[in-house]
Amino acid sequence: MSTSSSIGTTCQAASHAQPKSLAQQLIAATSKKARSAAILMLADGTVFYGRACGASGEVTGEVCFNTSLEGYFEVITDPSYAGQIVTMTYPQIGNYGVNVADTQMAPQYPQMYCGNLSPALRGLVVHDMCETPSNWRSEMSLPEYLEERNIVAIEGIDTRALVRHLRDNGSQKGILSTIDLDEKSLAAKLAEAPELVGTNLVQTVSCKEAYSYSYGRSMKSRAFAVQEPAPARRNVVVYDCGIKRGILDGLVNAGCAPTLVPWNTPASEVLKLQPDGVFLSNGPGDPDAVDATYSQVKKLLGKVPVFGICLGHQMISLACGGSIEKLKYGHRGGNQPVMNLLSGRVEVTAQNHGFNLVFPSLGELISEESGGVSKHPVSGDLRFWSERRIAPVVRNKRFGRIRLTHVNLNDGTCEGIQLLDAKAFSVQYHPEASPGPTDAHYLFTAFMRLMDGEEDYLNIDISKDRLAGWVFGSEEKEAHNA
Incomplete structure (x- = not known):
């Protein structure tokens, strides 16, 4: 031994x-x-x-x-x-x-x-x-x-x-x-003992039946720090693949009324609920083993606005025909730097994942929409794009144009994509700060803007949005806006 x-x-x-x-x-x-x-x-x-x-x-x-x-x-x-x-x-x-x-x-x-x-x-x-x-x-x-x-x-x-x-x-x-x-x-x-790869762990943590979510004891206990949520104005169906309560709170804070459904709910049942948007949650394990979710996501893309976080990002990627790789030791912690290629802002993010999208697997680059670059970097290191401040676009066989929006500055892996010909986007990290920094709170606002029909919904000043919903940030926010 x-x-x-x-x-x-x-x-x-x-x-x-x-x-x-x-x-x-x-x-x-x-x-x-x-x-x-x-x-x-x-x-x-x-x-x-x-x-x-x-x-x-x-x-x-x-x-x-x-x-x-x-x-x-x-x-x-x-x-x-x-x-x-x-x-x-x-x-x-x-x-x-x-x-x-x-x-x-x-x-x-x-x-x-x-x-x-x-x-x-x-x-x-x-x-x-x-x-x-x-x-x-x-x-x-x-x-x-x-x-x-x-x-x-x-x-x-x-x-x-x-x-x-x-x-x-x-x-x-x-x-x-x-x-x-x-x-x-x-x-x-x-x-x-069984291996993690190939095992569907989502089915062990997803809900068994649909239910609606609203604030409970958790938010009352933190009233000293957290403001009341925005009035609900968008009905959102949430695929529960093991969702964190902090992410649900993030949706509610932004003005969503979430209805959670099990991980394997058919797309037809979701569409019957006539949602304003669909949210794909975080979750555990090997994304390739969760085919009952991404096969339904494939049917939802292009029909309703979709936002995915972590495993939800991987579900969108697999629905688009992308390949997922297992990282050597993953990203887990509250100090991962990520660049938003659209705004040029760098966010310090909270992450928890061991698998990642191979961005080139989504399609060939569209040169005229990728700064004149026609070939993916041979190294596979996506910091090639962050160094040039370019958000490259590929042509996907299933859903048209897909843009790389976020890059991990530690190792150059993919942290976010945006479907340009379907109303959908996703990120690999956790924006709700449970635990972690508040830099990425803007993504919940971006989801609302997507459902509202705004074109440039991801280009948000995070220095303003990160203070939204916090009592302790009210005075600082007022001073910032003055």
Whole structure:
């Protein structure tokens, strides 16, 4: 069995995971308390030892990492993390506790969702778990929440070494256990665990039947920071592929009245509702496995305005005949720079995805609409276009002209497209800031403008729009507009 060179330091944690009697007494007298040993093993044989800091148990899933400095509770409750063991790169997690109203699971989850009240992720990995939070909104500690919701978690490992390993070798299957510490036994179990690629995880987090959404307890608990939403003036059907509640709130804030439908709802049923627009939500797993959604999107494009976020972006891409690739370790965190090629603005964005559209697969470039360029960059790096401030257009066999609108400035991957001959656009990232920056709030406004029939709906001054809906931004916004 192979073991990475970084494990020498993490193996030292084994002695802490099984302390001597005196050490146990000392730990029991602190806020940390006495915790049982835990182990994380990756598919390539890399092993990390630590301490349990959540529920007792054993889980398998894809091990990935999130680079957000805050918002751990929103990350943990994001349905898009179904099937994954999430590593938080920030050293201490849980310091401001948990307010259950901040959950990103949709409000109808107990009645209409598959499963139970537990978050969809498989497990959590942190360096240091805070047992004694300090925050006036906190209702319980994070370890208490994890135990209550049966989420297995590990602390005390070198998360820097783990993240470096995943960056070098890619995200991979892992097994996290507090009940079996035998490496041979764990390796055998891990070999039998299913792969993420090819698995439809959307069906595990989508609603079972249609329902309407409106503000609930979550928004009331944040009235000190969030203004009342705009009056609803557009009826929007939402394909629920595991939607975050923050995205639903973003739609409501912009003036939408959302009706959520299951992930495999036929397009004919959606059109019977006579929506002003259709929204395609975020969601977990391999987009190629969600054919029951993108096959219906193909029937909706050109008939009704469509906006897609994250998995929804991939659904539009697949409906257009595009190819999706699995990224080496994905984009997960609240600090990803993206350029809007139409406005030239750079947004700091929140992201959570492991798959990405291969933009050239949508069609050949239209030279006269792509700055005179007739061939896609050989490297595949889309920063070619951001450096030249060009939003290139391809000719798609199914839906006419499609424009590249957003590019990731870290690695040059596609972050957004716009169908020019059908009313539709999509982005790969999360604009609702749950958690994350507010730079991309303008996309909900853009959706309203698309439904209103505006041509240049994506060209919005984000320095103004990012303050919309926030109480703390009112004075700054008034000063900006003066």
